[in-house]
Amino acid sequence: MKVEINDIAKILRNNNNFYILTHKSPDGDTLGSAGALCLALQRMGKNARVLCSDEIPEKYEFLFDGVKNQNFDPSYVISVDVADVQLLGENLFCFADRVDLCIDHHLLHRQFAKVSYVESHFAATAEIIHEIIKALSVTVDADIANCIYTGISTDTGCFRHSNTTSFSYRVAANMIDCGANAFEINKIMFDTKSHAKLSLEKIALESLEFFCKDKCAMISLTNEEIVNSGACESDFDGIAAIPRQIEGVLIGIFIKEEKKGIFKVSMRTDAIIDASKICANFNGGGHRCAAGGTIFGSLIDVKNKIISEIELYLHNTEV
Amino acid sequence: MKVEINDIAKILRNNNNFYILTHKSPDGDTLGSAGALCLALQRMGKNARVLCSDEIPEKYEFLFDGVKNQNFDPSYVISVDVADVQLLGENLFCFADRVDLCIDHHLLHRQFAKVSYVESHFAATAEIIHEIIKALSVTVDADIANCIYTGISTDTGCFRHSNTTSFSYRVAANMIDCGANAFEINKIMFDTKSHAKLSLEKIALESLEFFCKDKCAMISLTNEEIVNSGACESDFDGIAAIPRQIEGVLIGIFIKEEKKGIFKVSMRTDAIIDASKICANFNGGGHRCAAGGTIFGSLIDVKNKIISEIELYLHNTEV
Numbered sequence: 347m348k349v350e351i352n353d354i355a356k357i358l359r360n361n362n363n364f365y366i367l368t369h370k371s372p373d374g375d376t377l378g379s380a381g382a383l384c385l386a387l388q389r390m391g392k393n394a395r396v397l398c399s400d401e402i403p404e405k406y407e408f409l410f411d412g413v414k415n416q417n418f419d420p421s422y423v424i425s426v427d428v429a430d431v432q433l434l435g436e437n438l439f440c441f442a443d444r445v446d447l448c449i450d451h452h453l454l455h456r457q458f459a460k461v462s463y464v465e466s467h468f469a470a471t472a473e474i475i476h477e478i479i480k481a482l483s484v485t486v487d488a489d490i491a492n493c494i495y496t497g498i499s500t501d502t503g504c505f506r507h508s509n510t511t512s513f514s515y516r517v518a519a520n521m522i523d524c525g526a527n528a529f530e531i532n533k534i535m536f537d538t539k540s541h542a543k544l545s546l547e548k549i550a551l552e553s554l555e556f557f558c559k560d561k562c563a564m565i566s567l568t569n570e571e572i573v574n575s576g577a578c579e580s581d582f583d584g585i586a587a588i589p590r591q592i593e594g595v596l597i598g599i600f601i602k603e604e605k606k607g608i609f610k611v612s613m614r615t616d617a618i619i620d621a622s623k624i625c626a627n628f629n630g631g632g633h634r635c636a637a638g639g640t641i642f643g644s645l646i647d648v649k650n651k652i653i654s655e656i657e658l659y660l661h662n663t664e665v
Numbered sequence: 666m667k668v669e670i671n672d673i674a675k676i677l678r679n680n681n682n683f684y685i686l687t688h689k690s691p692d693g694d695t696l697g698s699a700g701a702l703c704l705a706l707q708r709m710g711k712n713a714r715v716l717c718s719d720e721i722p723e724k725y726e727f728l729f730d731g732v733k734n735q736n737f738d739p740s741y742v743i744s745v746d747v748a749d750v751q752l753l754g755e756n757l758f759c760f761a762d763r764v765d766l767c768i769d770h771h772l773l774h775r776q777f778a779k780v781s782y783v784e785s786h787f788a789a790t791a792e793i794i795h796e797i798i799k800a801l802s803v804t805v806d807a808d809i810a811n812c813i814y815t816g817i818s819t820d821t822g823c824f825r826h827s828n829t830t831s832f833s834y835r836v837a838a839n840m841i842d843c844g845a846n847a848f849e850i851n852k853i854m855f856d857t858k859s860h861a862k863l864s865l866e867k868i869a870l871e872s873l874e875f876f877c878k879d880k881c882a883m884i885s886l887t888n889e890e891i892v893n894s895g896a897c898e899s900d901f902d903g904i905a906a907i908p909r910q911i912e913g914v915l916i917g918i919f920i921k922e923e924k925k926g927i928f929k930v931s932m933r934t935d936a937i938i939d940a941s942k943i944c945a946n947f948n949g950g951g952h953r954c955a956a957g958g959t960i961f962g963s964l965i966d967v968k969n970k971i972i973s974e975i976e977l978y979l980h981n982t983e984v
């Protein structure tokens with residue numbers, strides 16, 4: 347069933363007792379979208395509750411400052427920013443065949459809900475939620491504005507990713523006028539590093555090597571280094587991007603030893619290099635400029651395998 | 666003489682042969698503002714030329730892609746983003762008492778021009794130039810849009826600094842709609858690191874020390890390390906911000922040995938700490954959250970001097 351924003355507003359007005367499901371390993375967009383929608387529904391006098399399979403990371407807790415804790419049995423289940431039913435995660439998988447409405451912006455969305463609104467031209471699901479709240483005529487207060495702003499800012503890498511549109515900027519501007527504390531949000535999201543993250547970055551920089559006439563830069567973290575750093579999942583944010591940012595580098599590689607002998611490869615490339623083609627050789631794939639894969643062996647074998655595939659690619663494409 | 670945007674538009678319409686002066690050690694805002702204004706004046710059929718005391722760094726060269734080289738004697742001299750006549754720099758100082766119109770957004774502007782338009786509520790001078798171009802009814806093409814976008818994005822730290830307003834976002838949105846390549850600009854400005862910068866960051870991270878129960882973090886670069894790295898001025902961008910970004914750190918310090926025994930201190934603080942008060946003890950000053958000073962001696966003496974002033978401040982303010 348194809349729906350428009352106004353249809354969604356109508357559905358929300360006509361129902362009550364909403365469960366709003368986010369994706370596992372939650373980020374700012376799934377949590378910001380859920381928080382904003384929950385707040386809007388509660389402001390309309392409805393019962394609404396946000397659920398996540400994983401614990402909410404501390405840095406996102408402020409998104410739920412204005413949310414009232416309500417206990418009720420769900421009669422309408424919504425998922426936000428969930429591209430695939432598997433991404434609901436272990437603790438929400440019981441809702442897998444009970445999702446009434448899915449709101450998402452992922453290009454590679456796999457439908458699983460009764461009703462889906464999936465529009466990939468939006469940079470963030472939070473932008474869609476903003477349109478829905480407008481259609482519901484709910485006033486955007488500072489709490490809602492903080493949620494929407496966080497979703498947009500995090501999913502656009504603070505307006506730097508190529509998905510960012512002028513619409514993203516305009517919604518952000520409106521949210522600031524409604525009271526969003528953009529400065530504080532961006533400070534928390536982008537300008538705060540844990541001690542563990544800092545130590546990961548230090549070790550990664552020490553491992554930096556250049557190949558293919560400096561067109562290729564590679565950093566790596568062994569499992570032992572990761573365990574010793576005490577890093578959690580979110581501490582790895584942005585590390586894969588480091589080697590590609592170096593002047594003249596067309597291919598940046600981050601090798602992470604997930605478990606002894608199992609190496610996750612993340613590749614970031616300039617637009618003239620197709621990372622997904624190279625990573626197809628490592629049981630992986632992805633997008634043109636960001637792809638990944640998995641290789642088994644020793645670190646030195648993994649590096650050699652990657653370099654020889656890159657050399658072959660560069661030779662064949664004459665870059 | 667107090668003027669408004671429309672008065673400036675009138676002045677520009679009634680004059681010709683414009684020299685547009687930027688500040689020394691040019692940044693994205695002074696160059697973006699100058700480029701946009703020059704393009705707009707040339708589109709109006711006027712002669713206009715951008716001048717800078719220093720060489721234009723390579724990463725800003727694209728701002729002048731659309732500018733025609735015109736040779737003429739100036740009859741009207743404008744400065745953009747120049748807060749003090751000293752900042753014109755050695756090679757433009759001959760214009761010091763010839764500036765007809767000054768357009769600036771710095772809070773601490775020292776008037777030196779015949780006519781000044783200084784409004785510090787604008788996050789970037791480029792926002793003022795945008796208003797002037799609008800008042801001139803010049804169509805904003807992609808070249809002008811790239812200039813304005815660059816000025817705003819660089820002066821707001823890609824929309825992260827506390828000076829960013831909803832107006833900044835709205836102008837940015839308009840510039841994207843006019844053809845600004847925001848993604849490429851931000852990639853060049855924020856996501857590209859020279860080899861020298863990378864090596865500076867590595868050395869700085871290795872020097873990291875914590876003091877005052879981890880509330881204070883300090884990094885340093887000796888003159889020898891700086892010289893060996895081959896770094897230029899712009900490679901230091903952002904380094905002063907590193908220590909403050911660490912979780913729990915209220916005071917971040919970057920010590921840079923400018924010349925043997927002469928140490929420049931940059932301090933970045935949480936809003937509860939007044940950096941300018943602490944730096945007043947180091948022949949310096951600045952803003953509440955960003956200040957600096959200069960200390961002479963050995964690195965170890967400099968560190969001790971800074972730490973003892975911070976301990977005194979923390980003791981007296983009971984932070």
